[in-house]
Amino acid sequence: LTCTATIDPAFTIAPVPPRLFGSFIEHMGRCVYGGVYEPGHPEADVDGLRADVIKLTRELGVSAVRYPGGNFVSGYRWEDGVGPVGDRPVTLDLAWRSLEPNTFGLNEFMSWARQTDIEPIMAVNLGTRGVEDACNLLEYTNFPGGTRYSDLRIAHGVRDPHNIKTWCLGNEMDGPWQVGQKTGTEYGRLAAETAKAMRRIDPSIELVACGSSNERMPTFGSWEADVLDEAYDVVDYISLHAYFEQHGDDRTGFLASAQVMDTFIDGVVATCDHIAAKKRSRRKLKLSFDEWNLWYESRFAGQDNLEWARAPRLIEDEYTVEDAVVLGNLLMSLLRHSDRVDIACLAQLVNVIAPIRTEPDTGAWRQTIFYPFALTARHARGEVLRVEPTSPVLHSETLGDVAAVDVTATRDPETGQTTIFAVNRDDSQAATLRLAMAGEEHDIVEHVVLGGQDLLATNSKDAPRRVEPRSSTRHFVEGGGFSAELPPVSWTMIRTA
């Protein structure tokens, strides 16, 4: 199995968008309570924020975090989560049938964001609420002072405005599970009017309209078109969400999930550009892939039959080595679409389908998917290069023919360093990656692999470092390029200088 490709710094797609390495914190399960926030835990500071989670979030290389939902936001009253903690009510979270203590809210999140050095991305409730509440929230967060909500923030001990730049106009408003579901046109009107009003308060903000909840939604394509018919001129982004898992016996299809992500992104880009053409608009909308990950959704019992509880254990999926290979490949898909995908959020950050796990009686640990994310966030620097690999194909029951090997690369023009990411999706044989490198001579300075063996291994509380990437020497530099071995079902990162 041999895959060939040429790496040429002359052919670039776009600079690596810093917010491609975002994540997501929702008031769901144990993401907030028992995750980022756990007063009384030995790792918690005086405000209840867990230092071990902050440390791992930094190590993960997360650049931005979307908050507070998710389905949760569609029934959320942000006012319940600000002000003296003793005065905050316990409320019903209709999305996850959870009891919401409201002891963690906007200002606690912003304090966490500052300590973690991430950019906040805030979502407003367009399920049960609308224009006025979105404006009140923006006035609270971004207006300097001297008005009702900005003075309320100051009275709550936050003198300087938070100046939150990016705002999501609701969440998954096409979903039948969403509180306040709407048609594309209804939502598009509401999003447009909310956008107009919010921009009057703060013209510097960026706004994200909801796209389809996933590309399997029956209205996918027409939903985006209906929403953008109403809102194209007043929003900056349209969102995409996707969760991947293996369906039936189609392991090859699962390993090729990045190909589904490619097609999904291309479809949304085409729809945006179709509306731009209809409107004779010169603006090119950007994409915010503000929820993506692997989620064994088929094992989840669903939202309707949950018992009311505080911070229940919801969808705490344990990820395998094979999952990490797929996740690394999904990041490659995001990178090669960086000319249009400007924001992406791995959903979620802690405990709930998350790279970081916690328990009350121990320190936080890294799931397998942590590693390809952290390594890509650290080393995908500079420009994404246009790479057109030639690969043999594998057959998938659900996807038809898929490439056995996938390759993406970035190059930092300042250091001249090139980073190559490659995945072998074949589960029976190793592949040889033959790369021709245009330009100067290169040496390999790092070659790490995840996969190729123990594909079902996971990390856990008792064995938090069972799985880690390992370095490899199975490459050789040959005039004008190099070749490297990609073990069966593996993710590889090679750095040259």
Ligand code: AHR
């Ligand atoms: O991330 C879990 C849930 O998945 C989010 O609340 C929702 O937006 C999506 O369906």
